[in-house]
Amino acid sequence: SQQGEEDPQALSIQEGENATMNCSYKTSINNLQWYRQNSGRGLVHLILIRSNEREKHSGRLRVTLDTSKKSSSLLITASRAADTASYFCATDADQTGANNLFFGTGTRLTVIP
């Protein structure tokens, strides 16, 4: 299966601390994306990093990608209670004509006020 695996499965931190989530995948990719899902809602796209990029920033988010290790990390700095959600990585199929994504199992982040 191409499905990614997030680590840890659950993470609980105090407001203001940084949160780091990791994702590992199995096959070659064109890009990797991170999504957030609030309880009872659909997933929301956060950031996309291409296979030729090593790091990308967006606001308080920092994503790294190591294609040699087939892994990525998402860092949320100065966390807020509103960051409480599940976070998923998603990879593409690196296959001509295919535009589906493979989602990981998610990390459940709880930020305690």
Added chain:
Amino acid sequence: DAGVIQSPRHEVTEMGQEVTLRCKPISGHNSLFWYRQTMMRGLELLIYFNNNVPIDDSGMPEDRFSAKMPNASFSTLKIQPSEPRDSAVYFCASSFLSGSGYEQYFGPGTRLTVT
């Protein structure tokens, strides 16, 4: 834009009944995806369409499941007959097929309970 619209938001039905879930993608998007999410299996891709044509339905669990996309602005996922193990949240997502990556926009989901 209102985003991806799904209906109904909640559906409770008895085993054996037919269930139809509906999705309206974002205007201008040409790819549409149906997912199922459960605690046990996580987020599973059921089927996706490009330009209204089904591309990959290998995730459809059984013949009881069928999906259609008669035009660019509407898709349905039908379960007939429904079973308790079909209980899950079903998401529809859409994206614009391009060479620069495939960011997907998700609807709010339909929570299906089959008793």
